[in-house]
């Protein structure tokens with residue numbers, strides 16, 4: 001067994017830590033020496049209502065086990081107040097886990113603007129507001145760890161979740177750019193698509209699956225990514241039931257067309273199998289917009305012939 005990773009003297013802010021995955025993260029970090037800010041609005045899984053109880057119960061659990069924790073009851077849309085709680089109580093913030101979330105599942109046909117807006121507000125704007133407040137602190141201390149929470153629904157699409165999928169994939173793009181802008185300041189950002197039994201999933205998954213999906217089984221990856229010794233940044237991971245894996249974009253080798261009158265929709269049709277051929281040629285794994293410009297060299301060659 002390797003030595004267990006600890007977080008002594010570090011302050012971790014976890015949004016939506018009053019239940020489900022966030023609670024599991026909070027209890028873990030509290031048991032490994034970190035100061036924990038347990039944020040939770042105490043709303044329903046659809047984002048209705050609020051209560052201080054959810055955060056208070058988790059803070060009590062951490063304290064009873066000998067850890068350090070304070071509650072915060074703000075909605076993540078006021079993420080600056082959550083970070084302020086960390087600074088006031090513990091003097092800084094080192095790790096930010098954007099985890100709070102709700103669902104407004106409904107077919108796209110029946111989706112109302114309110115279903116769309118609330119999901120973007122909590123998931124995307126919430127993560128933006130906490131990160132925006134933590135960023136100058138991270139930059140100044142030349143250290144920060146951000147873990148954002150996406151979803152398989154965002155990576156692959158999911159029936160009845162157009163609003164949620166859009167927000168969750170938005171968090172992937174957000175993370176990728178934070179990773180690029182933060183690297184030289186020691187700020188690392190990664191994004192996870194977890195799978196866990198919680199009130200969010202208990203009504204849509206069968207009991208035997210839920211029993212394999214304890215939130216605790218997502219904790220080791222999150223804690224690893226949050227640790228000062230990790231070198232990982234800009235990673236996209238799926239985790240659940242003891243399974244941990246990394247994802248990346250794959251671009252087919254594609255087809256290159258001469259950009260003259262012959263470049264028509266029919267020419268695309270004729271070479272469609274090449275456009276989507278991931279098997280016979282060498283696929284590429286782009287990591288930024290500049291990777292497209294590398295293609296331009298061969299395009300220039302073809303056009304000049």
Ligand code: NAD
Nearest residue numbers: 016019020021041042043075076099100101151195196198
């Ligand atoms: P959960 O409902 O148990 O926990 C979410 C917590 O966020 C709740 O305690 C809730 O009160 C809190 N919250 C909601 N809105 C808030 C707001 N505006 N401000 C502060 N707190 C707020 O759900 P969970 O399954 O633990 O989900 C945690 C995260 O993981 C979410 O972002 C969710 O979208 C994501 N996720 C979960 C799964 C899964 O399988 N459970 C899958 C994919 C993604």
